[in-house]
Amino acid sequence: MIKADNLSYSFPQKELYNNISFSLEDDQHCAFIGTNGSGKSTLIDIIMNPERYMFDGKLEIDPNCRIGYVSQFSQLENKNDITVFEYIGQEFIKLQNEITSICAEMETSMDIEILLEKYQETLDAFNAIGGDDFESIINKKLNLANLMKHKDLKVSELSGGEFKLIQVIKEMLSHPDLIIMDEPDVFLDFENLNSLKNLINFHKGTLLIITHNRYLLNHCFNKILHLENMDLQEFDGSFIDYNFSLLQTKIELQELAIADSEEIERNAILINNLRNIATRNSEAARGKSLNARVKIQERLEARRIKEPFVDIKQPNIIFDMDNELEEIVALKVNNYSVSYDEILLENVNFEIKSTDKVALIGSNGTGKTTLLRTIFENDSDLIEINPDVKMAYLSQHQGETLNEANTILEEFFDAGFKTNGEIISYLSNYGFDEEIIVQKIGSLSGGEKNLLQLAKVSAMRANVLLLDEPTSHLDTYSQIALEKAVENYKGAILMISHDYYFISNCMDYVLIIDDKTLRKVSMKKFKRKIYANHFSKEYLELEQKKKSIETKIELALKNKDFKLAKSLSEELEELIKLL
Structure with missing residues (x-):
């Protein structure tokens, strides 16, 4: 076709x-x-x-x-x-x-x-x-x-x-x-x-x-x-089989790449020794040996292991804060209601403590985004925000927080950065190369815009994060990086999401919109609800085990323990058969 x-x-x-x-x-x-x-x-x-x-x-x-x-x-x-x-x-x-x-x-x-x-x-x-x-x-x-x-x-x-x-x-x-x-x-x-x-x-x-x-x-x-x-x-x-194939390739190629690097390093030492000898001895044979070794080095460099599907950039997302709060109530919502043509939310009451990580979920069109935006704008008497709270907001409507007419460089100067070098260094953590920062934000992909939003949120060093569908448009590598950032964050998070993996991996509890109001639900009850109405419990538990083994393999590769990585790979293969 x-x-x-x-x-x-x-x-x-x-x-x-x-x-x-x-x-x-x-x-x-x-x-x-x-x-x-x-x-x-x-x-x-x-x-x-x-x-x-x-x-x-x-x-x-x-x-x-x-x-x-x-x-x-x-x-x-x-x-x-x-x-x-x-x-x-x-x-x-x-x-x-x-x-x-x-x-x-x-x-x-x-x-x-x-x-x-x-x-x-x-x-x-x-x-x-x-x-x-x-x-x-x-x-x-x-x-x-x-x-x-x-x-x-x-x-x-x-x-x-x-x-x-x-x-x-x-x-x-x-x-x-x-x-x-x-x-x-x-x-x-x-x-x-x-x-x-x-x-x-x-x-x-x-x-x-x-x-x-x-x-x-x-x-x-x-x-x-x-x-x-x-x-x-x-x-x-299938994607599961492809992902496993990719991981096996990574294990094999990383081992070969280290052997390559060691051989190149040994050859570089020989070249330096031959150069030192050649400066003291002008025999033609010495020069030929040096030239031969340099050609070998060029061939080694040319065939060095380079694999685009293994060397995948993962952004380094980190949420820090200037002012870490003690265990206090960071924000409180009292009898909040919102309606347009009809009532969406009525008599909503909840509070979030300074270290709570909370998912706000509900069907499409039930008022979640309106509630999150109202909290951020802090213009309702029904919402109390602790005076020590500094909030940062990520919107599912990217134009709310990003000026698409700006270049990336202009956007981060507006956000308080002082020099080109500071912006280039900071955004390299998010996968943005130096040449891309002069592009207009409007020309970027949806995922790149969301990464820019995450970079701006991180730069604010806030102690409460309001995140509206933060994983939307993000590739799987960026989603995993965001999960790590959320897990390591010491402040409070109120997040709208429909990503089951993200919620179950990162959140303490869930606020569910039900019959136009909110109910607080433990993660245990939330998972039971998900199993009953949406996803297979057995599948999701196997998926969690799979992720755990993949994380161990990544750590083994980081430590260059290829024997352990291969053993874990065999364990993963057996698990994948069950999936």
């Missing part, structure tokens, strides 16, 4: 791909992964609009291939007066109306042959998308996504997550040869995430999906494309 050979492409300020090759075949469900800013969305756009790009190499796309697309950005505001059924069935309804119109025209027209031809073309198109049974087909998809109850609602009444699922259903029912989705999971709650998983797994056709969601990656795909450091690797199989 799609084949790329030695494809290369670069922006003026950044090279994205260097001779990458891959193929995509019928009925493959392919996950497209890679670190933030590696060029995944750009490659998707090249596939969809190749004539817009000046790239080197070959990109072959079946001329009959119809491509459907689901953007990472929902556009809900233009759909106010249409029901969910009408929105999904637009193509069906349009063709049905055309058939009715042609039939009516036939009753009075003298030029029946042209109308018959038009009628047949329209009928073929109608039948191609299952027209005779279109209502039943839509109902099946809505049931699969657990959205049947919304069939007759106006689209404008849906939450952002529900609308994203409706977009996916609509694309699937138009029966393109290939559907491309760019982070369709962003901001989905637990229920909607499971619905997306079902839609993907029951789809008969080819899918190419950019995602960093660990749950979807582990459950939905039979092919992986991994873009990293300008190179691309393709793997036929």
